[in-house]
Amino acid sequence: MATAFKTEADTDFFTAPYHLSIAGKLVEADTGFDVINPATGQVFAQAPAATAAQMEQAIAGGKAAFKGWAALSDEERQSYLNAFADALEANRDDLIRLLVLEQGKPAQTMAAPEVDQSISWIRQIATRRIPVEIVEETADHVVELHHTPLGVVGAITPWNFPVLLSLWKVAPALIAGNTMVVKPSPFTPLTSLRYGEIAQSVLPAGVLSVVSGLDELGPQMTAHPDIAKISFTGSTATGRHVLRSAAGTIKRVTAELGGNDAAIVMPDADYKAIIPQLFWGAFGHQGQWCVGIKRLYVHRSFHADFVNEFVAYARTVKVGDGLDPSVGVGPVQNKMQFDKLKGFLADIKANGQKIVLGGEIDDMQAGYFFPITVVDNPPEDSMIVQEEQFGPICPIIAYDDVDDVVERANASIYGLGGSVWGRDTQAAVAVANRLETGMVWVNEIHTQGVDVPFGGHKQSGLGTEHGREGRELFTNPKTVLIRK
Incomplete structure (x- = not known):
């Protein structure tokens, strides 16, 4: 209870x-x-x-x-x-x-x-x-x-x-x-x-x-x-x-x-089964963790269905006061960060990027509540892909080729964490070993321990x-x- x-x-x-x-x-x-x-x-x-x-x-x-x-x-x-x-x-x-x-x-x-x-x-x-x-x-x-x-x-x-x-x-x-x-x-x-x-x-x-x-x-x-x-x-x-x-x-x-962690969902992934883990990896703690999923790369063969299923799951999560036991996502912690997230949202809208969930702030609501927001396939050079949002906005980006997605994931000044998801564990580990990060998870996320070294690469x-x-x-x- x-x-x-x-x-x-x-x-x-x-x-x-x-x-x-x-x-x-x-x-x-x-x-x-x-x-x-x-x-x-x-x-x-x-x-x-x-x-x-x-x-x-x-x-x-x-x-x-x-x-x-x-x-x-x-x-x-x-x-x-x-x-x-x-x-x-x-x-x-x-x-x-x-x-x-x-x-x-x-x-x-x-x-x-x-x-x-x-x-x-x-x-x-x-x-x-x-x-x-x-x-x-x-x-x-x-x-x-x-x-x-x-x-x-x-x-x-x-x-x-x-x-x-x-x-x-x-x-x-x-x-x-x-x-x-x-x-x-x-x-x-x-x-x-x-x-x-x-x-x-x-x-x-x-x-x-x-x-x-x-x-x-x-x-x-x-x-x-x-x-x-x-x-x-x-x-x-x-x-x-x-x-x-x-x-x-x-x-x-x-x-x-800081970090701009990429999650790569491999072409063979049982993608529907891992949506809850990916959602909480991105939106848990209001997206306010250094090793949260900031960019979610999904193979194009199932990208459209993945986005629909992801949004359906996200709709089941309640945003509200953290003292309410039914709440899954609380408010953004401070006004400075809240305003920064508004800036991301303004850039997404100004550039005509597709918001499939959220994106509208209730200015009449007290507190720093920011809606769970999902952006469908923004371009690689967009602000939401290139910069760390540190809040409840996540882009879901389609890719065609594993070599290409590894290159895109590594094209960042950051190198804190990342994750790779797929049925073929050996293939997923091979991709994980190519990511330029201090920590990388395979088919799990955010597990840590006192004997597990944790540190960032690059900046x-x-x-x-x-x-x-x-x-x-x-x-x-x-x-x-x-x-x-």
Whole structure:
């Protein structure tokens, strides 16, 4: 049975004062900024706007805590992380409701899994170790490769998955012996502030600080000499600014950036059977995920029937407030993104491209609700094909030749993810191996795990998250050469 989640009118939890968590203390800010519920378009809470001085305090607190935290054993840090996960689980339902209110995603299908996966992720990462590697050994000589913590890590996190994408960074950074300062997106700061408050009750002071504010805090972090690494998730345009700023102190940077992921439905695919997976791969989470399907390529032999079946399925999905358990697609998270999507829609209409579903916005409806919109076979050079929409618009594009569709899929500055769908798994894998992406799925989509490396090619990112490869990026490799 679906859980009936409360609205903001049912409890003070959502509007009660939010605090910065700085060096083990809950700290007030002199000023705040509005947080808007995207389902209503109305302010429902105020978040604290940290000053530059408060960010300095958070970084200094992380620096002061680093030596003691790094000196703990892996098992001691694991115990702390498990206590953090337990404390988050005790607040699970409130965090889910708060996530829906500030982000808009449906509670049952997106917000609850996000919170649950975050808690599980912390517990799983807490068990992972980076062992000392014996690189070379002779009778009188041994070479060891150690991985030592970096120091204070700064995390700058996005508004689409504000809990999961930040705790993906927190857990591996902390288990490796680093301390961390998190700056959440000003569009969705509240769940991060809440987990920051929770963390202060179980983690040593300074190990994890959460500092909300506006755009000026990000450059302060990326340029700061006492931050050893920036882990950033966001747009490619912002990622360029992060890299330029971080260059001044030669700090490490991991950046998970934009994508324009292509899904290729092979000529032999059982296309009717996979339409639900393809629909949710494109329109789940309001289309607001980096590895969502942004371009759907379908073989011309069944393209027309595929579009009809896809649209028929899409018509069964309800768009609405994420607190309604019958809703499958919620509102777009913020007005900036809503207006950007309007720009895509205007371009589609101005160029006479064929909209087979959606395309009309109800300006009388409160909130940032954008209709599920399907565009039939727009040209390859169109805006909706070439650029990342990051919302509930998807083009379905016909192709004739597999070699040609691979070339078209790769003709992008982005290379984050992609997927290939077909009955002949070997043939589908061969196509997948030709895609210039950091992650590619075959006959599935959006499966991930703590041991599965994730990163982008081309302008979709720098470095890797998850897996041993991602965890090692929160450390410095240190070679120790020993004469026996």
